[in-house]
Amino acid sequence: MAHAEFRSYQRDQVVSFRKTTEDFGGLSNMAPGFPIAMLGHLIRTSEALYQACRFPHMPDVQRMVIVETSPMTAKMKSKPYRKDTRPDWEDVRVPVMRWCLRVKLAQNWETFSALLMATGDRPIVEDSRKDDYWGAKAAEDDLLAGRNVLGRLLMELREIVRSDPDRIAEVLPLDIPQFVLLGHQIPTIKRKMNVVPNQAQVRELTHSAAKKSARKSKQDVLL
Numbered sequence: 478m479a480h481a482e483f484r485s486y487q488r489d490q491v492v493s494f495r496k497t498t499e500d501f502g503g504l505s506n507m508a509p510g511f512p513i514a515m516l517g518h519l520i521r522t523s524e525a526l527y528q529a530c531r532f533p534h535m536p537d538v539q540r541m542v543i544v545e546t547s548p549m550t551a552k553m554k555s556k557p558y559r560k561d562t563r564p565d566w567e568d569v570r571v572p573v574m575r576w577c578l579r580v581k582l583a584q585n586w587e588t589f590s591a592l593l594m595a596t597g598d599r600p601i602v603e604d605s606r607k608d609d610y611w612g613a614k615a616a617e618d619d620l621l622a623g624r625n626v627l628g629r630l631l632m633e634l635r636e637i638v639r640s641d642p643d644r645i646a647e648v649l650p651l652d653i654p655q656f657v658l659l660g661h662q663i664p665t666i667k668r669k670m671n672v673v674p675n676q677a678q679v680r681e682l683t684h685s686a687a688k689k690s691a692r693k694s695k696q697d698v699l700l
């Protein structure tokens with residue numbers, strides 16, 4: 478999969494997604510509405526979980542990534558630290574992404590499995606402006622061209638949901654060195670129905686949303 482071949486997809490024959498607000502936008506790692514609970518922390522998106530996995534040796538950077546409300550902002554804020562990404566990232570990023578998607582599914586079973594099933598048998602493709610590794614880019618003749626590694630992982634997961642859903646009853650941690658979040662070994666994640674945040678997490682979420690909206694209204698005034 479790490480060396481998935483480059484291929485072209487006929488746009489009208491696939492399930493593609495770009496914006497999280499589209500019908501199949503929930504397939505994007507950026508999509509809200511699929512929260513993940515891990516080691517007592519609420520992580521808002523699979524993107525935040527994935528980006529945090531770059532920095533097992535830098536808990537402060539991991540914290541910054543997982544507390545940020547917007548996954549895009551989290552990714553941008555972590556950009557200056559990218560050079561410090563774990564050195565074996567190229568070797569582990571596909572298994573890490575596969576694991577993140579399984580965790581997203583295990584903790585949002587009803588909604589995410591239903592979304593995967595709703596794609597039927599069509600190829601799943603992330604329609605990306607600039608990334609033809611995880612997704613595919615627009616090409617001539619209404620084609621999407623790329624390695625589409627994220628789409629392939631989603632199709633792999635769809636097949637598991639269809640034929641062997643009990644494989645997602647538990648998601649084991651990856652057997653790689655330093656598979657760590659905020660200084661703690663990542664545990665086995667058990668399937669549960671959609672994550673309901675606990676009281677402390679609700680307070681934390683409400684607090685950071687309120688701070689953000691206060692900041693925004695200040696900015697609005699300044700503008």
Ligand SMILES: Nc1c(N[C@@H]2O[C@H](COP(=O)(O)O)[C@@H](O)[C@H]2O)[nH]c(=O)[nH]c1=O
Pocket residue numbers: 506507524527552603605608611612627
């Ligand atoms: N959709 C989308 C992106 N694509 C997503 O970025 C993730 C991998 O990021 P990287 O660590 O840079 O390889 C993966 O979840 C892929 O689907 N990246 C973006 O900067 N903007 C975007 O709108």
